[in-house]
Amino acid sequence: MYSYLKGKVAIIQKDSIVVDVNDIGYIVLVSHPETFVLGETTTVYLHFVVREDEHFLVGFRTTAERDVFLQLLSVKGIGPKTALNALSATTSDELVKAIAANNITFLKKLPGIGAKAAAQIILDLKGQLSDGTKGDPSQYEEVRSALKSLGFRVGEIDHVLMGINIVNATSEEILRLALAKLRK
Numbered sequence: 001m002y003s004y005l006k007g008k009v010a011i012i013q014k015d016s017i018v019v020d021v022n023d024i025g026y027i028v029l030v031s032h033p034e035t036f037v038l039g040e041t042t043t044v045y046l047h048f049v050v051r052e053d054e055h056f057l058v059g060f061r062t063t064a065e066r067d068v069f070l071q072l073l074s075v076k077g078i079g080p081k082t083a084l085n086a087l088s089a090t091t092s093d094e095l096v097k098a099i100a101a102n103n104i105t106f107l108k109k110l111p112g113i114g115a116k117a118a119a120q121i122i123l124d125l126k127g128q129l130s131d132g133t134k135g136d137p138s139q140y141e142e143v144r145s146a147l148k149s150l151g152f153r154v155g156e157i158d159h160v161l162m163g164i165n166i167v168n169a170t171s172e173e174i175l176r177l178a179l180a181k182l183r184k
Contacts, residue, residue, distance in 0.1 A: 001048045002046045005019045006043045006044075007021035007042070009036045009038055011025070012034075015030070016033060019044055027057065030044070030059045035061060044061075045061075045062065045066045047080075065087070069083050069092075071125055074125075075117075077120060085112050089110050103162070105162060106140075106162040142171050143178060147178060157178070157182070160178050
């Protein structure tokens with residue numbers, strides 16, 4: 001229904017912006033409102049969400065970010081607000097890399113995404129967001145267990161594993177990279 005809005009950023013809020021188009025202000029939910037500049041003319045690519053009890057616009061800086069959002073919406077159990085919150089905690093590029101690498105640890109750390117939803121995202125979007133073959137989703141859990149048994153704290157393990165998103169990596173390669181980062 002709507003593809004984009006082009007206008008001035010009139011208001012920036014915690015999770016939305018208001019775009020002034022010909023003296024009409026459109027409230028648009030966005031993942032990263034801090035990337036918009038007050039008073040700047042901008043183009044916001046849109047997705048219009050229609051529900052029985054609400055209607056709202058979700059906006060994106062790029063069409064690629066919108067495409068990732070739409071792919072997330074296709075996952076069973078993921079709604080527009082959960083998808084937007086997930087994108088708010090990361091970038092669309094990092095999210096695509098994590099999915100391609102089957103990094104369940106990264107996905108579980110996103111707001112509103114638990115273990116079951118993370119596994120569902122990987123299952124439903126495998127191969128749709130990037131090219132190449134994928135690793136085994138259990139690799140990151142395997143490495144996490146190995147690092148816990150070596151005495152590392154869960155918080156630091158998860159922080160390090162969230163940053164390792166390598167497609168086709170073996171468990172040994174992931175473990176080697178994680179150990180190198182944990183020893184710094």
